[in-house]
Amino acid sequence: MNAPAEPDPTKVGIRVLIVDDHIVVRRGIRAYLEVLDDMQVAAEAGNGQEALDRLAAMAVHGDLPDVVLIDLLMPKMDGAAATARIRQLYPDVRVVVLTSFGEMERVHAALANGASGYLLKDAEPSEVVAAIRAAAAGDVFLDPAVARQLTQEIVSPPTGLSALTSRERDVLILVAQGCSNQEIADELIISERTARTHVSNVLRKLQLTSRTQAALVAVRQGLVPPQS
Template identity: 65%
Template sequence: MLTDTASVGVLVVDDHAVVRRGVTAYLDVLDDVTVVGEAGDGREALDRLEALAVLGSPLPRVVLMDLMMPVMDGVEATAEIARRHPEVKVVILTSFGEIERVNAALENGAAGYLLKDAGPAEVAEAIRAAVRDEVFLDAAVARRLAQQMRAPQSGLAVLTVREREVLALVAEGRSNREIAAELVISERTARTHVSNLLGKLGLRSRTQAVLLAIKEGLVKPAG
């Protein structure tokens, strides 16, 4: 259970009402998570966020986002949320056959992903990880994505020793605060190292960094 907040607001986005209801049902039993709304496509999700912003109401801290939806799919919606509301984390709900779209969503700022057949405990942990600025990856999808990922031509050789240490900790799912504590540096310095290594490797998110670390053998996907 989270300790830094009373409740995490979550917006559930999926074009199938039965999926939304199912996710909402098992999130409703969690003391530290509150479903603040549902949306049937990416456009509706953006409209809900914009309406809250205009009213000055708190935005949900996490959006659980389907990928295959009409009007606006999850890839485009993720990019727009990252651009307009960077404080809102997007966790992708995906099926195993949507690997290419998962890649696109990660490039557009998704914080993690899990399969639609995940159990309540996994969904809850993905939400909590996103709030902690950590990465939650379904292990089976992570392996497939890591195999397909194109590593930079110079590999990890472009990184300093400290940046490699930071990358390994990022790949273990550590937040900037936890990296700072582990390496006895400030949180700001940890954040700078993460930003620098992402830039050197041509990556846009911590999630992509985890996949590269898996591909390069620094860590193994859980499960």
């Protein structure tokens, strides 16, 4: 496959860094964006760490992109972590997530980390362009399906167990089984810090103050059998 053409320095418009671990996806997006008069693909990267390396090199020459279009699930550094780092290091660079995953837990994490847009990969090319343009203008663009779910959360916020994500339900079960944060981390293959955050979120969402109360809720709801 031929190497991508170098960016045309005479072309004005929104400069975009495309980050996705699938080269076919990157090249497809590049091909679409580069026919637009107001778009220029500044570079590509295959994962979050590579994106940060590219941005660091571009910053040295004062030619940072306007928008980073990034996937979430990638090796070395995922899109959520990369988004947070990009927004921390380069606050003028906007980030738009383009991913296959529409779970609200991922949406909330991306937006909390500073993303200016969230699109699913079944979006129309015109929606991707609209999201990039919106981000460059300082606005937020959400996939219609994601926007509907966020609106539903506002109109009818979930309560009780329904407020928990699937991961948080797993954490609740492990808490009820008497697991420590480190044991939860080992079981779910996450860091101890992440496990601690999940436990705090479970207690907050269930409006509880202790792990013992959480264990009682899990028993009452039939998530775990009563301790004999």
